[in-house]
Amino acid sequence: MSRPLKERKLLVVAVVSHAIVHICELSFPALQIMVAAEILHNPAAYQKLGFAYFVATLVFGAMALPAGFLVDRIGQRRVLILFLFGAAASMILVGTAQSYLMLVLSLGLMGGFIGLYHPAGASLLSLATRKQGAAMGIHGVGGNFGLAISPLLASGLAAWLGWRLAFAGLGLLPLFCGLWVLVDRSIKVELKAAPEDTDNLDRPDPKLFLLPLLVLFLMATLNGMCYRGFSAFLPAFFKLKIPAGTIPLVSGLVQAGSFTTLVLIAGMVSQFLGGKLADRFVKEKVFTAIFLLCAPFLFLLSRLEGIALLLSATAFAFLYFANQPVSNALLPNYVPRLMRGRLYGWFFFANFGAGSVMSWIAGTVAEKFSLAIIFEILAAIAALTGILGFLLVRVSRPDKKPEV
Template sequence: MISLVHKIGRVIVPKPLAIVTFGHSLNHGMDVTYGALLVLIGAEFDVDLATLGLIGTLGAVVYGVIAIPGGLLTDRIGFGKTLILALIGSGMSALVVCGSVNIISLALGLMLVGAFGGVFHPAGLAFVASDVRRRSTGMGVFGAGGNLGVAITPVIVMSIAAVYGWRAGFYIFSGLLIFSGLLMLSVHRSLESSDKEKSNQELDRSDAMNSIRGSRGVAVFPTAMIILVNSCLGFLYRGTVTFLPLHFLNNSQFSILGFDSITIAGFLVTGTLLMGAFGQYIGGILGDRTKKEPLLIVLAVLLFPLLLAVGWSTGWVLILVTAAYALVYFMAPPSYNALAAEYVAPQLRGRVFGLIFFGAFGIGSFGSWVGGLVAESFDTGAVFLALSGVSTLVIAAAVALLIYSGNVKNRP
C-alpha cells in the first residue's frame, strides 16, 4: 500500500490510490461522454433531442440511485472487489453502447454504464476513508481525479469522434475502464491485507469515536448533516454547470485571443472544473492540517457572497469571481467525506457513502430543473442568487457540525 508512484508537491500518492483516482477520472469522464457526442448519436439514429435527453436522464438517474445498493455491496464484499466489479463492468457496458443497433439498445447500454458507474463511488470513497492518517488528502486527490475527467473528456472524445465516429470514444473508454479494473485486480490482495491492518489500527485508536457512534455504529446527527450538505453542494454544482455558459453569454460580449464569447463560455465551465481540481487538492491538504469543522464554516460562509457576485457580475469580473467560487466550492468535499468516515464505523461506510453520493448526484440533480424555472421567470443572474439561498443551508449545517463536535469533545 505504500508503493510510491507519484508525488505532487509534498503529497505521496500510494499505488492503489493512484489506480482508484484514475478510475474515478474515467468514471466521471464516461458520465459526460454521451452528452459530448449527443449530436452525432442523434444523427445516426435519427431521433430528436427530447428522446436523447430522456435517455441521458435515465442513465443519470440510475447513476445516482444505484449508489445506495452499491454501498450495501461494498460493506458486504469489501471495497476492493466492488471496485474491480464497477470498473470492469463499466468497461463491458460501454461495449454494449458501442454495439447498439437502435435507440433501445443504446438506452440499455447507457443504463448499464450508469449502474456500474454508480457502484464505483461508495466503494472508492470507502477505500480512501480506510487511510486513517491522510483521509482528507486522499479524498482531495480522489476528487481532483473526478474533476479532471469531467473537464477534459468532452474535448478528447469530440476530437476522436470527428475523425473515427462517436462509437470510437466509447471503445476507448471501454478499454481504459477494463484496464483500470485489471490494475485494481493486480493490487487486490495487498489492498485487502492493508485494509485489515488499517481496520485493526483504527479499532485500537477509536474507543472515543466508538462511544460517539454508539451501538448502531453511526453518529446519526452529524452524518445526516453531511448528507444534507452534499445534497446542497450537488444542487449548486448542477445549477452552476448548467447555466454558467448561458449566464456568461448574456452578460459578457468580448473576445480573447480571437475566441468569441460563445467559445469562451464553453471554456469557462472547463476552467471552472480545472480550478475545482486544484481546490480539491488544496482542500484535502488543509483538512488534514487544520481542524475540519472551523475550516468548513469559513468555506461555507464564503460561498454565499461568491454566488451573489457570480449572479451580479459581467465580463472579466465574472470570470474572476467564478474562478474564486470554484476554488472555494471544491475545497470543502474532501473534509466532509473525511468527517463522514470519522462518524461511521468501517463496516458501515459503504452504505453511508452511497447515501452521500445519492444526495449529491440524485437529489442534487434537481438544481438544473429549479435553475431552469428561475431563469425562465427572471434571468440567469437570478439563478445564482437563488443558489446563494441554498448555500445558507450549507452554512447552517457546517455550524451545526462545529457545535456538535464541541459538545462531544466536552462530554465527560
C-alpha cells in the same frame, strides 16, 4: 509489500478510478448540444436533455446504496472491477443510441456503473491510509482532473470523430483501468491493516454521531444539487455568454469545453488544499466556511458574461471543490470501520442521488426562463448549505486535531 508502498499504490488506483468516474459523468453535458441536434432535432431542447441527465445522475447516486453494501460484503477490489468494465460497456452503448429512449436508458446504465465507485474508493482510502485528509485531498484532485479534462477531451474527440465515436473512445479509459485492477491482485485492503479507530464511537450517547450524520446528510443533498446544476449547465452557459472567437480558430463548442476545463482545474488545486485543511483544523468548521465563501461568486456568475463570467466561475470552483475531501474525511468521525462502506453508500446517495433532481429542475428552468436563473438558484442553495453548517458545528462532538 511495505505499508507505505501499498498505500501509494492504492492511492494511485483510487485517483485514476476517480478521474475516470468524472470523465464519464461530464461527457454528456459537454456533448449534449450535438446529441440533441441529431436525436431530438433541436439543440436547445434543455428540458429533455435535463431529464436524460437526471436519469443518469439519479441512478449514479442511487447505486451508492447497493455499492456500499457490496463493499462491506465482497470488498473494494471486486466492486472496482465491476464499475470499470460496466462503465466501459455503457459508454460505448451511449454512443450507439438511435432514439431519445435509448439515450436515456444507456445514460442510466452508465450512471449506474460509475455510481458503484465512490463508496468503494472512499472506504478504501479511509481504511488504508493514515493521513486521511491528505489522501482524500489527492483523491479529490484526481476527481477534479476528470471533471476538468472531460469537457475538453469529449468536445475535442467529438469535433474530430463525431459524438458517437467520442463516447466510444472515452469508454476505453475504464476498460484499460479495469484490466489493470483485474490483473493486479494486490489492489485490495485488509481490515486489520486499517488505522486504529480513534473515533470513540462506543460512547453511550447516540447524539454524538446520529445528529451530526443527519445534518451532514442534509448538507450533502443540498451540496449535490449545487454540484449537479453547476456541472450540467456550465458548458452551455459559457457557449451562450462568452463570444465565439474568444479563443481563435476553435469552434464555439470546443471553446466552451476549454473554458469549463479551465474552471475545473481551479477545483483541482482546492481539492488538495481542502485535504490539508481537513488534517489541520476542525473539519465541521472548514466545511461550513467553504459554502459561505463560494455562494456569492455563484450568484455573481449569473449576472456576468465574457471574461468576467469566466473569472467568477473560476473563483467559485476554487472555493467550492475544497468541500469534497473535507466531507469525505469528516464522515469517518461518526462511522465505525465495519460500517464504512454502507455509510459512505448512504452519504453518496444523498449527495449524488437526491441531488440529481437539480439537473431536471435546471433544464426545465432554463427552457422556460433562462440559463442564468439556474445559477441564482444554486447560489441560494449553497448559502443555505453554509447556514446548516452552523448547526453541524453545534451538534458535533469536538473534532480531534490530528498530529502534525
